[in-house]
Ligand SMILES: Nc1ncnc2c1ncn2[C@@H]1O[C@H](COP(=O)(O)OP(=O)(O)O)[C@@H](O)[C@H]1O
């Protein structure tokens with residue numbers, strides 16, 4: 321770019337933040353729209369302010385050549401939403417996104433992208449030289465849930481661990497719990513996708529009362545299984561609220577879950593699918609499930625993952641100041 325020697329020059333002090341956001345698995349069987357865990361597998365982003373308005377996104381990894389690279393990108397839109405809600409204007413941004421979370425697979429990619437944008441906004445607001453502002457946990461969860469539409473992915477993406485999330489007239493709330501170290505997650509990822517919006521359209525408006533009671537008992541039991549008694553994982557991961565209604569749209573997922581459960585592995589649909597989550601009772605059970613899938617379903621990617629306990633993080637990093645024409 322050539323500089324006009326006659327134009328008055330000023331120094332633009334750029335600010336940069338680095339954000340890490342984990343993938344998530346929501347529902348966990350019976351806990352539809354309520355339970356979720358964060359997984360130690362995620363996206364890394366760096367956002368740098370610039371004098372020019374708008375946004376440019378450089379994506380490497382998942383979504384490269386697919387997701388928008390301008391201000392319509394979900395991460396940028398989410399950051400802009402926070403600023404707008406606070407009556408401020410998002411500065412111009414250059415974003416580097418290194419993505420690992422698969423899209424449209426039930427590992428919470430859209431929730432994590434939203435959380436990434438919100439954390440970028442939170443980091444930039446905190447370091448605002450004129451009017452610094454710290455966002456509360458309630459604000460972070462409120463903004464993220466408003467954008468995602470349900471709180472069960474964004475709560476663990478923000479705060480890590482196992483989260484119970486619920487909505488109230490005052491906004492969404494959450495409780496974070498630490499997962500028992502005997503719980504060993506395995507995520508099985510197919511090559512086909514399922515949009516969460518489509519999966520949600522398959523849910524009935526009403527469910528039989530006995531199915532509601534069934535899920536209340538299993539989800540209460542699941543909290544005990546995940547925090548104290550992993551031997552209860554198989555029984556506590558049964559569900560009648562969502563998986564059956566969506567099964568016909570993902571027959572590969574439905575069939576793999578049936579095969580795994582017949583063999584005693586606590587398999588469920590991860591989020592809205594089509595990935596499968598196995599919350600194994602210990603590493604040996606997880607290894608056996610992984611070997612079974614590798615041998616009989618080699619087209620499914622096998623991810624042996626730990627639970628992420630931290631959730632999304634944001635940290636300021638040094639940025640290079642540039643000279644701009646006025
Ligand atoms: N890192 C990202 N950057 C931009 N857009 C994203 C990102 N992650 C997800 N998305 C958008 O969200 C869509 C997937 O959302 P969704 O159907 O809810 O599936 P998932 O189960 O992966 O959350 C992608 O097709 C893409 O449009």
Ligand SMILES: N[C@@H](CCOP(=O)(O)O)C(=O)O
Nearest residue numbers: 346353426427428516591592
């Ligand atoms: N409770 C939601 C969870 C969607 O999770 P995702 O990872 O598929 O986005 C639902 O089941 O619709």
